[in-house]
Amino acid sequence: MNAMTHPYAGDGSHVESYYAASANPSPARPELTGGNEIDICVIGAGYSGLSTGLHLVEKGYKVAIIEGARVGWGASGRNGGQIVNGLNASLQTIRKRYGQDTAAFVAGLVQDGGEIIRERVRTYGIDCDLKDLNIFAGLTSAHMRELEDRMKLWASYGIRNQQMLDKDQLREQVNSDLYEGGLIDYTGGHMHPLNLALGEAAAFEKLGGTIFEMSPAIHVDTQAVRPVITTPKGVMTCNILVLCGNAYLGHVVPTLTSRIMPVSTQVMATEPLGGDRAHSLILQDACVEDIRYILDYYRLSGDKRLLFGGGTVYGGSDPRDIQAKLRPNMLKVFPQLKDVRIDYAWSGNFALSFSRVPQMGRIGDSIYFAHGYSGHGVTGSHTFGRILSEAIDGDRSRFDVFAGVPWYPFPGGRMFRVPYSVVGSWWYALRDRLGI
DSSP states (O other): OOTTTOTTTTTSOOOSOHHHHTOOOOOOOOOOOEEEEEEEEEEOOSHHHHHHHHHHHHTTOOEEEEOSSSTTOSGGGTSOOEEOOSOSSOHHHHHHHHOHHHHHHHHTTTTHHHHHHHHHHHHHTOOSOOEEEEEEEESSHHHHHHHHHHHHHHHHTTOOOEEEEOHHHHHTTBOOSSOSEEEEEEEEEEOOHHHHHHHHHHHHHHTTOEEEOSOOOOEEESSSSSOEEEOSSEEEEEEEEEEOOGGGOTTSSHHHHTTEEEEEEEEEEEOOOOHHHHHHHBTTOOEEEEOSSSOEEEEEOTTSOEEEEEEEEETSOOOSOHHHHHHHHHHHHOGGGTTOOEEEEEEEEEEEETTSSOEEEEETTTEEEEEOOTTOHHHHHHHHHHHHHHHHTTOOHHHHHHHTSOOOOOTTHHHHHHHHHHHHHHHHHHHHHHTO
8 A cells, every 4th residue: 555545654564663673473464445344343453442342352242443554553552661550631630620520430440451451461362571560750859749649649549559769769670860769650560562452453353353454544424324434445334433543543533633633752772781781770670751741751671672762742743863862861861871772763643632631432323432542542542442342332331421521622723733732841841840
């Protein structure tokens, strides 16, 4: 398929990332051709679509997933690989905006995504270098107060798997002088994200699901009695449609376009460091992220590379030189890596919502959607996939809560949402630098 019919993915191949280079074998799936019918159709073979589809085939439904490129081509196969509990918007923010009941509801499911991932890996034998422990690092005393407040708030909802770390205790986890301390979440973790997606796709197909690759949706008829999806070479008619294209759905469903904005983030992978050197950096093999507005996040890969990510570009474009952007940040954390070679550097888009709360809802009676995880999609997408499957199966109790959470368009609409967000990021970056 050429770039004319594949405007966002070129020839559909995975980007040249460490994950693609170390991916488990996966078959090429057929394109959608001719006329087709299915009970449930999902657009997008990333985590949201795969989670929804896998839950539904486990319940006995006939499901097809239509993917514009390859399985896990988007954020699901390029992200930092970190299992971070919670949403981008904190429980404190959710409580202030939407009330105690909504905050309590969200608190009851913020750990679901990680539990679903672990269950999938166990049940289907997915080889994805799954490991435990997630650390939030603070650079200032203000950050440490924020982490302390977070731990106390989560504990008030019965979540007591976190522990504060002072500067010395954090040094027992992360060999860096940059931080004042941190918070460890024992139920967080990390894994090879593309191999997780490929394993979930294989499990979905083993249970009777069908995946069509290289089949971008170019039109969706949302007004038809039964939704109709058109791709360059085929048509799919279904009873229920689930939209999981997230940052890469584009303008195919115009009613969703103003709800989110694509934002790119970058990751790079060092050369293999060897076990001793790697674990001298991150002693217990946890994944780490700091709590600045524009944050760094990093971890060790299965073959003992340092995977280091960060930075944002609003609108979803790629920086000219990813390594030049990220390497100075890496050396601030680990100056001992000044002579280390970078083997891979790549970029990918996630979908940002203005409120930083993911969105779920329906268009009419037969079209469902989920998107806008705002950088916390690894866990959120797995949780939302389960909730979508529950709603389609007749239990809309959890779906209705999220569907009822107000969403807000970006100020300035599509034309000005990028410059508005850039100005906002400058302000928060300044606050980070000033330590306020």
